Amino acid sequence: MSFADPECHCEMISHSELGPIQSHETLARVIITPIHINRATGQPSPAAFQTVDLMTRGLSVLRRDHTDDAELIQQGKILCKNNPERSMHGVLYGSAAAVRALVDSVARRAFCLIDDEQPGQRTHATIMRSADQDELEIKALRGDLMDIFGQMVAPPADA
DSSP states (O other), rough: OOOTTOOOGGGOOSSSSSSSOTOOOOEEEEEEEEBBBTTTTTOGGGGGGGGHHTTTEEEEEEGGGGGHHHHHHHHHHHHHTTTOOOOOOOEEEEEEHHHHBBTTTSSOOEEEEEOOBBBTTTTTTEEEEEOOOHHHHHHHHHHHHHHOOSSSSSOOOOO
16 A cells, blocks of 8 residues: 555545654554564564555554653554564664655655554554555665664663
8 A cells, every 4th residue: 555645645644643743753563573583683674664564554563752751562462462472572763754755766755653542552653654665675774673673772671
């Protein structure tokens, strides 16, 4: 799925009381072991930013400026639900402005940031491709997203 909206007008439509995502906000990506972790290094793998997610449904993040530690822990529990071998391994943080600054091979904005509260996840947001970038381009942009989100930090206590 793509919004086919390279100028990201869709960002102005908020689906929560928080309003549209502001460029100064920090986004949080919850990392789950074993699915997002390179077993050899213990660090996030490209699976933390799956190409199929970026091309179809978008990549789930939380709006950290509006999310307390309890909500981060709850997100981890939601992602691990009914799967006892999974656990919250850490969190990656990235800048909304940096995500918005990414451009594709024809100089269009690569991703839109959609405020889309979900049941039990009031600060949920989605990073969605803006146009019809192909799989190879999305894979390259995924590397840029991994750079933006940087080093993993430990999850909040009690995760």
